[in-house]
Amino acid sequence: xxxxxxxxxxxxxxxxxxxxxxxxxxxxxxxxxxxxxxxxxxxxxxxxxxxxxxxxxxxxxxxxxxxxxxxxxxxxxxxxxxxxxxxxxxxxxxxxxxxxxxxxxx
Amino acid sequence: xxxxxxxxxxxxxxxxxxxxxxxxxxxxxxxxxxxxxxxxxxxxxxxxxxxxxxxxxxxxxxxxxxxxxxxxxxxxxxxxxxxxxxxxxxxxxxxxxxxxxxxxxxxxxxxxxxxxxxxxxxxxxxxxxxxxxxxxxxxxxxxxxxxxxxxxxxxxxxxxxxxxxxxxxxxxxxxxxxxxxxxxxxxxxx
Numbered sequence: 001x002x003x004x005x006x007x008x009x010x011x012x013x014x015x016x017x018x019x020x021x022x023x024x025x026x027x028x029x030x031x032x033x034x035x036x037x038x039x040x041x042x043x044x045x046x047x048x049x050x051x052x053x054x055x056x057x058x059x060x061x062x063x064x065x066x067x068x069x070x071x072x073x074x075x076x077x078x079x080x081x082x083x084x085x086x087x088x089x090x091x092x093x094x095x096x097x098x099x100x101x102x103x104x105x106x
Numbered sequence: 107x108x109x110x111x112x113x114x115x116x117x118x119x120x121x122x123x124x125x126x127x128x129x130x131x132x133x134x135x136x137x138x139x140x141x142x143x144x145x146x147x148x149x150x151x152x153x154x155x156x157x158x159x160x161x162x163x164x165x166x167x168x169x170x171x172x173x174x175x176x177x178x179x180x181x182x183x184x185x186x187x188x189x190x191x192x193x194x195x196x197x198x199x200x201x202x203x204x205x206x207x208x209x210x211x212x213x214x215x216x217x218x219x220x221x222x223x224x225x226x227x228x229x230x231x232x233x234x235x236x237x238x239x240x241x242x243x244x245x246x247x248x249x250x251x252x253x254x255x256x257x258x259x260x261x262x263x264x265x266x267x268x269x270x271x272x273x274x275x276x277x278x279x280x281x282x283x284x285x286x287x288x289x290x291x292x293x294x295x296x
Contacts, residue, residue, distance in 0.1 A: 040157055048261045092261060095152075104153040106212060106258055 004033050008086075011063070015079060020070045027064030031057050046106065052089040056082055134237040134247045141272065142216050142251070144169045148208040162208050169204050173197050174279035182268075182287040191286075200283075211255045213263070219250040244281065246273045253287055266290040 011026035038053035059082025066075035095103040148169065151161035179194040181203055194200050207214075222231030236248045248271045256263045266287040273282040 044153065044157060044159075045259045047259050104155070106149070106151065106153055106159065106209075 004030065004037075007033065008083075012079065015063075015067065015072055015075050018070070018072055020067045020072070023067035023072075023075065024064045027060045027067060030060040031064070034060065044106065046093070049089055049093055052085045055085045059085070132235070134235045134245070135233065137245075137247055137272070137274070138218055138233070138235045138249045138270070141172065141270070142218060144172065145207075145216055146214045148204065149212045149214045151208070159209070162205070166201065166205050166208055170197065170201050172280050173200055173283075174275055174277070174281050177280055177283065179203070179283040179285075181283070181285050182290075210258050212258045212261075213254075213256040215254040217252050217254075219252055219267075221250075240273060244273060244275045246271070248272070254293075263293040264290050265293050 007026050007029050011023055011030065014020075014023035014026060034053045034056040038050055038057070041049040041053060059078055062078040063075045063082065066072070066078060093105050095105050097103055144165075148165050151159065151165060154160050175197045177194075177197055177200055179200045180191045181194060183190060183192055184203070184206065185192075192203075194203055218233040218235070219228065220231045221228055221234055234249060238246045240246055248269065251268045251270055252265065253268050254263065254265045266289060268285065268287040270286075271282070271284040272280055275281045
């Protein structure tokens with residue numbers, strides 16, 4: 001999960017600068033990272049988190065396809081929609097320790 | 107004259123406040139709050155980065171410290187096919203029930219219902235705890251609750267009005283527990 005923030009920021013930067021190939025690479029990396037996230041939650045019987053991870057993978061797929069075809073408008077629209085899953089999952093499962101770290105809530 | 111009236115009013119308010127404090131600090135009130143706090147704390151554990159459940163045992167132990175070995179507990183059904191309450195005999199069986207709550211429910215928010223004297227005063231005022239001395243020794247308390255919790259697996263949130271009846275032995279451990287939850291409703295956003 002620690003690579004997600006960096007990749008997500010890179011994706012936005014590449015979409016904003018019309019760098020389609022680089023954005024598609026970021027989207028592919030996000031798909032891979034969220035496959036790991038899904039695998040983390042799956043055995044823990046926490047289906048909402050599993051579904052958030054699945055939706056991000058699907059969203060990243062759409063972003064990547066749009067970026068490859070240089071349709072940045074569509075890619076940015078999907079980016080915004082996909083990003084909502086981050087906030088929803090963090091709200092339910094991430095707790096700020098107040099010391100620069102986070103705890104994972106069941 | 108106005109000064110005298112003001113002083114009397116002030117005095118009355120002070121007396122009411124002192125009585126309120128006494129009621130809130132009564133041993134029975136503390137027992138009820140202790141039970142509710144330990145129940146609500148059952149979801150305060152975390153997952154490690156490699157997916158291990160950390161901190162469940164101490165929370166379950168904390169709740170189980172309240173119970174006597176021979177406790178008898180009547181709790182709401184927690185099996186989909188179960189109709190009616192479940193009777194748990196002995197601390198080991200109660201522990202399984204407590205552990206199940208800790209591992210399957212999150213965002214636990216059980217509260218003791220408040221009440222004032224007026225006909226509509228059900229949402230503010232005192233957290234009433236009824237108490238009695240038991241003929242065979244020990245004390246009993248009872249209080250109304252509202253139970254709110256979410257299922258860990260899908261985050262569905264539920265609410266139910268209910269009541270708790272607890273009997274303590276002379277050693278201060280819980281010998282009998284009866285938790286009633288009625289009309290369990292799923293909370294859905296409007």
